[in-house]
Amino acid sequence: MSDLQLTNIGQLVSYNSETRGMETRDNVEIAINDGVIAEIGHRVNSTNKQIDCSGKLVTPGFVDAHTHPVFLNGRENEFTMRLKGATYEEIAAAGGGIINSVDDVRHASESELFSRVLSRMDRFLSMGTTTVEAKSGYGLNTESEIKSLKVIDEVNKRHKIDMIATFMGAHAIPHEFKDNPDDYVNLICNEMLPAVAQQGIAKFNDVFCENGYFTIDQTRRILSEGTKKGLTPRLHADEFENSSAAELAAELGVISADHLMNVSDAGIEAIAEAGVIAILLPGTTFFLGSSDYAPLKKFEDAGVDIALATDFNPGSCYIQSMPFIIALSCIFMKMDVMSAVQAATFTSAKSLQVEDKVGSIEIGKQADLVIWDIERLVQIPYIVSDHPIRSVIKSGELIF
Ligand SMILES: [Zn+2]
Numbered sequence: 001m002s003d004l005q006l007t008n009i010g011q012l013v014s015y016n017s018e019t020r021g022m023e024t025r026d027n028v029e030i031a032i033n034d035g036v037i038a039e040i041g042h043r044v045n046s047t048n049k050q051i052d053c054s055g056k057l058v059t060p061g062f063v064d065a066h067t068h069p070v071f072l073n074g075r076e077n078e079f080t081m082r083l084k085g086a087t088y089e090e091i092a093a094a095g096g097g098i099i100n101s102v103d104d105v106r107h108a109s110e111s112e113l114f115s116r117v118l119s120r121m122d123r124f125l126s127m128g129t130t131t132v133e134a135k136s137g138y139g140l141n142t143e144s145e146i147k148s149l150k151v152i153d154e155v156n157k158r159h160k161i162d163m164i165a166t167f168m169g170a171h172a173i174p175h176e177f178k179d180n181p182d183d184y185v186n187l188i189c190n191e192m193l194p195a196v197a198q199q200g201i202a203k204f205n206d207v208f209c210e211n212g213y214f215t216i217d218q219t220r221r222i223l224s225e226g227t228k229k230g231l232t233p234r235l236h237a238d239e240f241e242n243s244s245a246a247e248l249a250a251e252l253g254v255i256s257a258d259h260l261m262n263v264s265d266a267g268i269e270a271i272a273e274a275g276v277i278a279i280l281l282p283g284t285t286f287f288l289g290s291s292d293y294a295p296l297k298k299f300e301d302a303g304v305d306i307a308l309a310t311d312f313n314p315g316s317c318y319i320q321s322m323p324f325i326i327a328l329s330c331i332f333m334k335m336d337v338m339s340a341v342q343a344a345t346f347t348s349a350k351s352l353q354v355e356d357k358v359g360s361i362e363i364g365k366q367a368d369l370v371i372w373d374i375e376r377l378v379q380i381p382y383i384v385s386d387h388p389i390r391s392v393i394k395s396g397e398l399i400f
Contacts, residue, residue, distance in 0.1 A: 003048040004367075004396060006030040010055035010375045012040075013338070014361035015346035022342045024377065030058075032367040035396030040363060051391070051398065053371050057379070059341060060361050061130025061368035061392060062322035065348035066258050066279050066309035068168075069120045070113060070148040071138050072104035075314045082289075098138070098172040101314050105138040105148065113151045120312075120320070121159045125399060127321045128389050130368035131162040131349065131358050133309070135206055137171030140184075142192050145169045149201040160394045164352050166204035167196045167231060170214050170222050185218045189225040197229035203353075204255070205231035209245040210238075216248050223252055232353070238263040239284075250274035256307065256351040260299075261285065261292045268295075272302040277351040280343075281311040282328040283319040296333040307348040308340060323380055323387060330381035337378055367396040 012025045031039040031046035039046065078096040091097055105113065117134075124132055136148035149165055156163035169192045170185075177184035196202050205226030209219040223233035232255055237245035239259035246267030249257035257263075257271055258279040271278060280294045299306055308325050311317045319325065322344050329335040329343070349359025358366050373388035374380070392399040 003034070003046075004032045004393070004398065005044065005046045005048040005050045006032070006058065006369070006371070007050050007052055008055055009053045009058045011057050011377060012361065013057065013059045013341060013377050015060075015342055015359065017355075017360065017362060022338045030361070030369075032393070032396045035367055037361060037363050037365050037367050040361065051371070055375060056390065057372040057374050057376060058361070059370050059372070059377075060345040060359060061370055061394065062128050062344050063131040063348040063352065063354075063359050064124065064129045064309050064312070064322055065133045065256070065307050065351045066135075066281060066311050067132055068135050068137060068171075068311070068313035069117055069132075070105065070134065070136055070151055071101045071314045072108045072113065072116060073101075073314065074318060075100060078315065096315075098315065099175055101138040102140050102144075102172070102174060106141070106144045110147055110151060113148070114154055117151055117155045118159060121155060121161045121163070123320050125159075125161050125392055125394065126389070127323065127387055128370040128392055129161070129320070129322055130392065130394050131164065131352070131354065133164045133166055133204070133352055135166040135168040135171070136202070137168030137206075140169065140172065140174040142187070142195055145192055146195055146199065146201075149196065149199070153201045160397065160399065162358070164204070164354065165202045166206045166234065167192070167202040167226070168206040168208075169193075170207040170219070172208065172213055181218070185214070185221060188222055193222075193225055193229050193231070197231065202231060204234050206234050206236065208236045209243065209248065210236065210240055211243055216244060219245070219248060220252065223254065234258065234351075238267060242267070246271050246276075249276045255353065258309070259284070260294045263295070265298065268298050268302050268304065272304045275305070277305045277307050277347065279307045279309050279348070279351055280329070280333070281309055281317070282332055283325050284311045284317040286328050286332070287317040287319060293332050296329075296335055305347055305350070306339070306343045307351045308343040309348060321387060323389070324384065327381040327384035331384070337381055341377065341380070367393055369393040
């Protein structure tokens with residue numbers, strides 16, 4: 001861990017926890033000691049190795065709060081079928097969908113999965129993501145769910161990026177339980193959750209609460225059981241249709257409700273009142289060629305805390321770039337750039353309960369920063385198809 005001094009920062013953009021707002025500062029320097037931000041000012045007093053930022057933009061490293069990176073292969077065949085007009089049902093009938101990835105993961109060795117996930121983390125880091133939430137959920141039996149979480153744990157130990165693991169045994173009903181889904185819920189509650197808790201390899205517990213996946217009652221049961229085992233609940237809510245999952249999120253006091261494209265007004269009010277963070281995933285809407293973006297203005301008017309994430313997964317969204325997600329949020333949801341950056345850094349860190357350590361550039365926080373090849377914040381969505389990132393600093397270490 002080296003000590004660094006960043007000089008000649010043109011514009012610094014970050015959340016300030018004291019004033020509780022985003023701020024921009026021009027012409028500043030930052031001193032980093034032992035991987036932690038030690039000083040920020042127009043001129044800092046340090047003899048550390050200098051990095052000249054050449055008047056460019058500096059932001060916090062991105063915190064991607066929703067990803068599914070533990071799979072073997074992409075599902076580009078399915079993507080091609082969809083482009084030709086195949087329906088979800090036709091793709092499933094041809095052996096596609098989540099279940100396709102499940103077969104792969106069940107047959108894959110831990111080391112095969114490890115190398116795939118490791119290289120995906122290289123790519124996340126190169127795009128400025130310094131903390132990433134990672135879900136299991138393509139195993140759907142005790143052995144393969146544990147295998148997936150172990151892979152996350154191992155990659156996290158070996159890779160510079162910070163990974164936060166979420167158990168998602170409730171991602172879909174596996175084919176062997178198609179006719180008796182409640183038996184699968186029993187398996188999750190009686191076998192998987194105790195095994196996950198015993199190994200201590202997941203922080204969160206997530207459920208796909210949606211018609212055809214897990215019902216409100218099943219979701220309530222799985223999340224409550226996880227809470228008893230020490231796993232903090234979050235959930236996939238109201239993605240394809242309104243199933244009152246947001247209301248359940250509020251009832252259970254989960255940390256985040258994700259997707260929410262089809263949330264009702266009552267659902268928005270409920271999560272606003274309960275302080276549930278809405279994690280919006282516009283990459284999925286875009287990737288599926290839909291125009292069904294989450295109703296951002298309604299969340300903002302209700303005072304809901306908003307985070308952004310990629311939803312990186314092999315089926316419905318193969319996007320790893322947070323700058324691109326920010327661009328989509330600005331272009332399609334009419335989000336203000338500054339709010340989008342806050343949602344992709346500080347608020348997403350809050351949704352992973354790590355905002356005391358990462359998600360903003362403040363004294364005492366881990367030095368996770370992006371040095372851009374552009375000068376101003378407003379240029380991030382403007383250069384939508386590009387990744388103008390010059391360097392990433394992770395825990396005080398210059399990555400490239
Ligand atoms: Zn997801």
